[in-house]
Amino acid sequence: MTLNRQSTPGADTKAPTRPRLFDKHGIDNYILHGSKAKVDERVDIGxxxxxxxxxxxxxxxxxxFSCKIEDPAKxxxxxxxxxxxxxxxxxQISNGRVVSRRYKQFEWLHEQLVNKFRFICVPPLPGKQIAGRFENEFIEERRRQLELWLNRICHHPVLCASFPVQHFVTCELTEKNNKDWKAGKRKSEKDELREAAWLHCVTHTQSNLTEAQIATQIDAFAQQQPGLExxxxxxxQGLIKYLERHAEIYKPDMQRLGELFSKVFIALQTDTSTSGNQELSLxxxxxSASFQGIAELYKTKGSESVRNFNERIQEYIGLLACFPLILNIQRxxxxxxxxxxxxxxxxxPDFSGAIHRGQVFNYVVLAEINFFQKDKVNDLNLYLKSxxxxxxxxYENxxxxxxAAAATFD
Amino acid sequence: MTLNRQSTPGADTKAPTRPRLFDKHGIDNYILHGSKAKVDERVDIGxxxxxxxxxxxxxxxxxxFSCKIEDPAKxxxxxxxxxxxxxxxxxQISNGRVVSRRYKQFEWLHEQLVNKFRFICVPPLPGKQIAGRFENEFIEERRRQLELWLNRICHHPVLCASFPVQHFVTCELTEKNNKDWKAGKRKSEKDELREAAWLHCVTHTQSNLTEAQIATQIDAFAQQQPGLExxxxxxxQGLIKYLERHAEIYKPDMQRLGELFSKVFIALQTDTSTSGNQELSLxxxxxSASFQGIAELYKTKGSESVRNFNERIQEYIGLLACFPLILNIQRxxxxxxxxxxxxxxxxxPDFSGAIHRGQVFNYVVLAEINFFQKDKVNDLNLYLKSxxxxxxxxYENxxxxxxAAAATFD
Incomplete structure (x- = not known):
């Protein structure tokens, strides 16, 4: 155990058969007694x-699989x-079709996943907004962020195959035809393979890793996670400030330079007699036009590139923030x-079963950590490169x- | 006469033989009576x-001719x-030698030129500074600005040939040997060909321009001058603000980004097991280093280029500011x-002499305007191009x- 993950004093003295107060996710109970839920799905760890x-x-x-979110419409x-x-x-799946979804249906999906998969990172949804929620800029921002979110879910080997996700991305739903949707909703909401009971459906390949080795790997991550978060x-936060500077300072500064040169142009062109003065004025x-153009670039390319990157970092923070709870349960x-x-x-009573279930749980946590770590390297590489x-x-623009301005002097 | 240059009401009713109160430069007196000063120099207008x-x-x-100012030393x-x-x-003249000058000798030269040449633009000296005047940055700034100033003087066809300028750029002066310097100073200070009397030494080629045409040209400039100034x-002022932003915002923003990425680097590199993570960290x-480098660029190239340009604009404002007085005297x-x-x-009494002297004065003003206008086009072209x-x-840097950072991803 590392300093970051101190054990609760006195925890060992309590009877382990009685679920502890902070065992909100029923992990102790599951380890000791297993679950009677019907297992009609399967998750494998390699x-x-x-x-x-x-x-x-x-x-x-x-x-x-991947998802596209397009054409937001009122x-x-x-x-x-x-x-x-x-x-x-x-x-982007073989039986894929285009389905319409509202934000509240994303919320439903998020809730289903969080309840079912306590030990997998389900990133938070991009926040709900009441005021100005039909403004084009907001709708486009929401679309981008929902797309990032849904792709994160659909790229996860476990989440992507889950019933709520499949239901969400395939079930047709219109105001007139919502029977199938409602049936699927009910099915998902009644699913018993959730929280600790879900561990029941996990199978792991035998490995030559010792318990201590697994604990070391989990601990190493637990130590890195807070710093990275x-x-x-x-x-x-720094990039948000930097983006505000784009709007409040960088762009206005360039615009101001453009205006100042434009005024000098107007003053200069009144001299119609000095040789070369009209060319100089032009x-x-x-x-002036170039600086106005640069101002526009700060608003478009300059800002967008930072904003896109920062939305991805924001999403990663959401992912990282899932781990403290998982690591706490694991502890x-x-x-x-x-x-x-x-x-x-x-x-x-069920000693060997308890040991096995404890092992499965540790494999689940480690598989999720490793999935995150691998994605982290790939994603950050991609984001930073972009x-x-x-x-x-x-800057080239x-x-x-x-x-273009310099060429007028040639 | 344009609206900008209204005549003083009632001025015509006074006896023209009595110099008017605002005839501080003796122009009316000179036009009416000429000057008895000995003419031992000559200025020609083509x-x-x-x-x-x-x-x-x-x-x-x-x-x-051109001048270099180098090696400021305490x-x-x-x-x-x-x-x-x-x-x-x-x-850069045939009999040129390197001479040492202090700021107070520049002040002396400036004073001599302003007194002698009331109708020629003698730009103001870069301001005197008491506090911090031996700091390297200030000394270098002063050197640059004095060089701009002296070159402006030495490139003027009339000023460059004047005794005070020649004395200033050629006379040797040390603590032990200051006789020649003092003699030249006395000579310049006793020079009678100054202010309006200096017009006595001006000769102009006959032209087919009418008085009205000359007045129109002068008026056109008088109308342009305030707008340009x-x-x-x-x-x-805008560029000064923009330069302050370089120091207060642009550079610190980039530095901050560099620091933020540096912290992410430190957090990332603790993960020593995930494949590709060490490359990502690097x-x-x-x-981080690139953003630090960009911060440095804002401080050096970015700022210097704007500052150099702005020093030249500053100098032009000084030149332009000479004209209202000249134009007022001309009016x-x-x-x-x-x-x-x-x-x-x-x-x-001397009717034809007065008409002639008035004409010469108008030629002087027009020659000076035209010299400024031509220089303006050449100089601004050069400054803007730079x-x-x-x-x-x-921006290329x-x-x-x-x-360099992107290459690490290849």
């Missing part, structure tokens, strides 16, 4: 012996009394297993503007 | 018939009791000549920084 790598095996029938209900924005969801949050007018579960082991086989390339383009 | 262009003829013996006097900065002046002043560390002189003409030959090229380089 193990790569060479690299010692524990990972989610993708569901053979429903592997991870819809209405009850003869126009209630209005909302509908998004067209296009899942903190510094991505700081980066996120050059100054072009310089409790470890205490529980340790206590079972210390008391020995005679003290716990940021740099877009910023390079932005600035030089294009300035070169 | 006329290009094809273009109708009135201009200063360069002095054949002493044409305009000097002292009275055994170290008084310390000052000495600049090495290197005039105002808008160059606004540009100057890329992030390079991004008074016009009133005086008009009055002489209205009263006819019998009312003024600004653009340096700004292009600056930013892309170089970003490309």
């Amino acid at each position: 193990y790569d012996e060479k690299s010692g790598y524990v990972y989610w095996l993708p569901n053979a029938k429903t592997p991870p 819809g209405s209900k009850l003869g126009g009394l209630k209005s909302f924005t509908e998004y067209k969801i296009h899942a 903190t510094h991505l949050k700081n980066l996120n 050059s100054v007018s072009k310089i 409790n579960a470890s205490e529980c297993i340790k206590s079972v082991q210390q008391r020995g086989p005679t003290a716990t 940021l740099l390339h877009e910023q390079i383009q932005f 600035i030089t294009v503007e300035l070169r | 006329y290009d018939e094809k273009s109708g262009y009135v201009y200063w003829l360069p002095n054949a013996k002493t044409p305009p 000097g002292s006097k009275l055994g170290g009791l008084k310390s000052f900065t000495e600049y090495k002046i290197h005039a 105002t808008h160059l002043k606004n540009l100057n 890329s992030v560390s390079k991004i 008074n002189a016009s009133e005086c000549i008009k009055s002489v003409q209205q009263r006819g030959p019998t009312a003024t 600004l653009l090229h340096e700004q292009i380089q600056f 930013i892309t170089v920084e970003l490309r």
